[in-house]
């Protein structure tokens with residue numbers, strides 16, 4: 361119960377944060393202006409729009425997730441509200457889960473707004489170029505929704521890891537940097553795998569391998585090709601990907617708990 | 626009846642990340658506060674008062690030693706301990722933090738609603754409790770304004786209201802009257818006395834010694850994390866009380882006799898001659914001398930040491 365109280369409070373706090381609003385507005389701007397890209401290459405237009413929109417939703421979604429989740433605890437530590445809160449009948453795990461829940465609400469709201477704009481643009485595009493060879497809008501919408509859901513799954517992981525790092529930190533800087541790092545590496549895991557096989561030295565190869573073995577592989581959560589080809593088929597299966605993300609997020613929260621459990625506030 | 630607060634051999638050492646710098650903020654502290662008692666926890670800046678309070682509340686973990694509240698200890702350090710025991714214990718404690726700070730985007734009423742919900746209060750119950758506590762601290766008039774725009778004293782009052790929400794048996798107050806105007810100070814003091822009348826246990830940390838004197842029965846003075854004075858205020862303040870005798874005038878012969886008794890004589894601003902006694906025990910000897918010389922005794926003053934004097938003397942003695 362208390363997790364929900366904490367979560368709603370964190371959500372209320374987050375949605376008035378200037379950084380997060382700025383990210384959202386900027387993402388919306390990029391998504392909105394992507395429509396004009398079509399002038400450059402009329403044949404490729406829809407592909408371009410989809411590519412730009414998905415990558416900016418993923419990127420800004422990530423920023424919102426790591427800034428949102430990573431700032432919650434350092435902020436309350438800094439202004440000392442955490443003392444009053446932890447003196448209330450509540451365990452630290454409840455507090456952590458509450459903050460995590462609040463971060464998810466924030467992420468969902470922001471992703472939701474971006475997704476709606478994305479869908480609106482796709483819809484307008486589909487109206488503008490009525491083309492027999494094009495798939496109907498409903499098919500596009502279905503893949504888009506799936507892509508958005510997978511972006512959210514990714515954010516479940518990233519926000520949990522940012523929260524874990526933030527328990528060690530007095531400001532949001534460290535969790536944000538670690539979050540961005542994990543995002544970038546997580547998206548290039550396949551590339552890293554390749555790299556480790558062709559590394560110049562055995563030592564390098566081992567180091568690189570540790571990264572892709574430990575870090576989540578986000579490339580499966582990025583439905584770029586499916587989106588461009590209007591192909592709703594997700595090879596790994598949405599449920600499996602959810603389980604994967606869930607385990608990673610649970611792992612992140614477990615680390616967060618272990619770090620936070622005995623921490624002096 | 627178990628003590629409301631029992632602190633046993635408590636030590637807390639703050640360590641920097643790699644243990645390079647260490648500060649022992651609380652050093653082998655032993656203390657107990659009975660139920661229904663008003664205890665003043667005093668000490669100079671950085672003495673370890675806030676640290677002790679945080680350990681009492683389970684916000685900080687001790688390096689060694691333990692704290693018991695109403696004979697119980699928090700169990701939350703173990704991951705799977707049932708929450709109910711801790712919750713019950715925490716619900717019986719109200720805490721006013723030092724320089725309280727709240728979520729700026731909420732109104733005073735919303736802040737109380739937030740904390741009230743954490744106590745498991747809800748619906749009409751919560752509403753009722755919020756308006757009761759707002760009334761107690763005199764903040765109904767500003768309850769629907771944003772905390773952001775509150776003055777220092779208003780925050781302090783909301784902090785007190787928040788501590789009173791669960792109608793706790795024990796109140797731990799870290800500098801309750803700091804930043805308040807004289808009227809508010811008086812009101813808070815009256816409130817503390819009222820709470821005392823209701824049988825609550827109060828643990829007050831404060832630098833306002835004249836206020837502590839008016840409210841507290843027993844005090845403890847800490848310095849560098851160690852307890853250096855501890856006991857009933859009356860005992861501490863009267864044990865070394867000074868006695869001064871004022872007389873109309875003094876003959877040289879009598880003056881010499883008095884000085885032989887280690888008295889200090891001088892002119893008082895009223896025009897009288899003052900005789901400061903070295904110790905309370907000397908009073909009969911001095912009076913004998915005065916009687917023998919038929920000196921006109923105007924007044925005999927027994928001065929209780931003010932808490933401020935006691936405090937400063939104790940801390941200075943400790944340093945010496």
Ligand SMILES: Nc1ncnc2c1ncn2[C@@H]1O[C@H](COP(=O)(O)OP(=O)(O)OP(=O)(O)O)[C@@H](O)[C@H]1O
Nearest residue numbers: 639648649650668669670671672673674675676677
């Ligand atoms: N988080 C911390 N990390 C390291 N040292 C700390 C920390 N908090 C407090 N200290 C140190 O512990 C000592 C005791 O601090 P504490 O806040 O308990 O004092 P206090 O008695 O409440 O003082 P004041 O009257 O000024 O409020 C101080 O030397 C302080 O510098």
Ligand SMILES: [Mg+2]
Nearest residue numbers: 674675676723
């Ligand atoms: Mg203090």
